[in-house]
Amino acid sequence: MSEANDAAKVAGASGSGHPLRLRALSHTYRTERGATHAVGPIDLEVAPGEFLSLLGPSGCGKTTLLQILAGFVHPSDGSVLLGDQPVTAPAADRGVVFQQSSALLPWRSVRQNVELGLQLAGANKAARRTRADAELDRVGLTDFADRPVYELSGGMQQRVQIARVLANDPELLLMDEPFGALDAMTREHLQGELRHLWRTTGRTMVLITHSVEEAVALGSRVLVMSPRPGRIVFDEPSPFANSDRPLSVMLDDPDFHEECRRVRAAIEH
Amino acid sequence: MSTPVAVAIEEDEQANAMPTRHRGRTFALRLLSLGVVFGLWWLLTALKIWSPLILPAPSAVWRAFVQSVTTDGPRRGLAGYYLWEHLWASLQRILKGVGYAMIVGPLLGLALASFRWVRIVVEPWVGFLRALPPLGYFSLLIIWFGIDDTSKIWLLFLAAFPPITIATIVGVERVRTDRLNGARSLGASRLQVIRHVTLPSALPDVLTGIRVAFGFAWTTIVAAETANGIPGIGGLAWATKKENRTDVAILCVIVIGITAVVIDAVLQRFERRVVPWKHHA
Numbered sequence: 001m002s003e004a005n006d007a008a009k010v011a012g013a014s015g016s017g018h019p020l021r022l023r024a025l026s027h028t029y030r031t032e033r034g035a036t037h038a039v040g041p042i043d044l045e046v047a048p049g050e051f052l053s054l055l056g057p058s059g060c061g062k063t064t065l066l067q068i069l070a071g072f073v074h075p076s077d078g079s080v081l082l083g084d085q086p087v088t089a090p091a092a093d094r095g096v097v098f099q100q101s102s103a104l105l106p107w108r109s110v111r112q113n114v115e116l117g118l119q120l121a122g123a124n125k126a127a128r129r130t131r132a133d134a135e136l137d138r139v140g141l142t143d144f145a146d147r148p149v150y151e152l153s154g155g156m157q158q159r160v161q162i163a164r165v166l167a168n169d170p171e172l173l174l175m176d177e178p179f180g181a182l183d184a185m186t187r188e189h190l191q192g193e194l195r196h197l198w199r200t201t202g203r204t205m206v207l208i209t210h211s212v213e214e215a216v217a218l219g220s221r222v223l224v225m226s227p228r229p230g231r232i233v234f235d236e237p238s239p240f241a242n243s244d245r246p247l248s249v250m251l252d253d254p255d256f257h258e259e260c261r262r263v264r265a266a267i268e269h
Numbered sequence: 270m271s272t273p274v275a276v277a278i279e280e281d282e283q284a285n286a287m288p289t290r291h292r293g294r295t296f297a298l299r300l301l302s303l304g305v306v307f308g309l310w311w312l313l314t315a316l317k318i319w320s321p322l323i324l325p326a327p328s329a330v331w332r333a334f335v336q337s338v339t340t341d342g343p344r345r346g347l348a349g350y351y352l353w354e355h356l357w358a359s360l361q362r363i364l365k366g367v368g369y370a371m372i373v374g375p376l377l378g379l380a381l382a383s384f385r386w387v388r389i390v391v392e393p394w395v396g397f398l399r400a401l402p403p404l405g406y407f408s409l410l411i412i413w414f415g416i417d418d419t420s421k422i423w424l425l426f427l428a429a430f431p432p433i434t435i436a437t438i439v440g441v442e443r444v445r446t447d448r449l450n451g452a453r454s455l456g457a458s459r460l461q462v463i464r465h466v467t468l469p470s471a472l473p474d475v476l477t478g479i480r481v482a483f484g485f486a487w488t489t490i491v492a493a494e495t496a497n498g499i500p501g502i503g504g505l506a507w508a509t510k511k512e513n514r515t516d517v518a519i520l521c522v523i524v525i526g527i528t529a530v531v532i533d534a535v536l537q538r539f540e541r542r543v544v545p546w547k548h549h550a
């Protein structure tokens with residue numbers, strides 16, 4: 001697994017942010033219908049610039065974990081630290097890409113959606129526009145900047161979500177099945193783009209996915225959670241994140257297959 | 270979901286789901302039904318089954334219409350005012366009453382949806398007010414504010430703001446959590462979330478509430494003009510009973526009905542213009 005270690009090193013080296021630390025993190029939802037221990041306890045250390053793929057059976061607490069990292073949900077136990085700052089609320093340093101593009105604002109154009117974070121921070125019009133246009137260029141949506149978001153296809157809308165988060169320069173990119181609602185072709189295309197984004201931006205990324213292939217191909221580190229309450233039962237670096245081969249080509253690689261098989265076994269265990 | 274507002278919101282969503290092909294056929298069928306009713310009306314009066322006092326001929330209603338827009342010696346329009354003056358008087362009352370409701374309704378709705386304690390304290394009263402037929406408290410308003418326009422505008426305001434308030438609550442409550450969270454993770458403060466996400470997201474529902482309010486206010490004003498309602502289209506309709514002017518009564522029914530339809534159509538157009546993204550939210 002020397003290739004894997006190299007991959008982790010390369011990824012780590014390109015990161016410029018802070019490490020993410022989860023300490024005895026656990027969450028129980030309490031509602032009128034009773035308590036649900038959704039996730040944890042989880043202890044985890046993520047180096048800056050890592051690309052974390054998170055897999056696990058449905059309902060095992062993946063979304064809960066991501067929402068805790070985003071600051072939407074307060075964990076009932078344990079803590080999350082980004083650098084030495086405890087995560088207690090959402091903030092611009094942790095961007096979130098949602099599965100549904102209804103997270104975008106339909107009354108705004110594509111560009112205005114990407115400008116939102118900068119506008120909230122009080123940036124002036126010119127600065128906003130320059131930055132938004134750069135991000136739109138990065139995700140290949142320059143020609144659609146002035147269109148209303150709802151006129152775009154599902155794949156393009158997910159690109160808008162990614163662009164609006166990148167425009168904010170977050171340390172951490174949190175993605176909850178961002179390609180889950182897309183068709184296979186679009187999905188594959190966006191996977192390639194996401195991998196490219198990770199390499200060029202050096203951001204720390206957390207990707208929740210249902211697809212073992214997607215997790216193994218994109219992640220520099222693959223995590224598998226147990227059924228609810230979700231704990232980490234598999235945590236290994238993946239050598240394929242730094243590969244230049246497209247995902248479709250990777251599918252023919254026996255090593256890739258073997259890795260996917262091991263990960264799948266961990267999920268089904 | 271059985272409140273008028275919820276029904277309006279739902280109907281609206283269904284209307285949008287109707288394919289265009291069906292819309293053309295629907296329109297043709299509606300036109301046909303209008304023609305049939307007119308034909309029957311004409312036939313019934315031509316056969317002279319009832320006296321013209323009970324059912325005047327279309328031509329008599331047309332003559333009443335001509336009278337309503339002309340002056341002949343001492344007669345000026347009908348009941349001293351031209352038809353458009355009656356109509357405009359009613360519309361002005363509506364615009365004022367609903368206008369105030371359009372300010373108070375959304376603000377109150379936002380407060381009710383945002384603060385639990387406000388909701389606990391205020392919501393039952395809004396619900397109570399909405400359940401009351403406005404004419405039930407009209408005499409109180411007349412005693413408090415006099416027989417002139419003030420009491421009518423109060424009446425319209427009180428009739429119009431509850432549906433707007435309730436539609437606002439519906440709108441605020443169904444803003445997607447992802448959308449709110451998305452803005453928060455882009456750095457939005459509580460106020461920024463309300464301004465940039467909650468309010469615009471709720472706007473389609475608020476506008477639907479305003480449409481319901483206009484419809485409700487229109488039925489209310491026509492009834493309210495039975496008290497000192499000249500000029501006013503409802504007042505004119507009411508005054509006909511003294512002189513057995515069925516022709517004017519029918520003229521008023523037609524004008525009141527068409528006005529209601531036009532108001533709704535104008536508001537729908539306005540909606541499409543202001544929130545073209547409504548069905549993509």
Ligand SMILES: Nc1ncnc2c1ncn2[C@@H]1O[C@H](COP(=O)(O)OP(=O)(O)O)[C@@H](O)[C@H]1O
Binds near residue numbers: 030
């Ligand atoms: N807001 C909530 N209130 C109560 N229970 C919840 C809530 N959100 C999720 N859960 C429960 O927590 C468990 C984990 O959910 P989730 O984190 O969405 O899992 P996953 O994303 O892995 O499918 C599930 O049993 C789910 O029903």
Ligand SMILES: [Mg+2]
Binds near residue numbers: 062063064
């Ligand atoms: Mg989930």
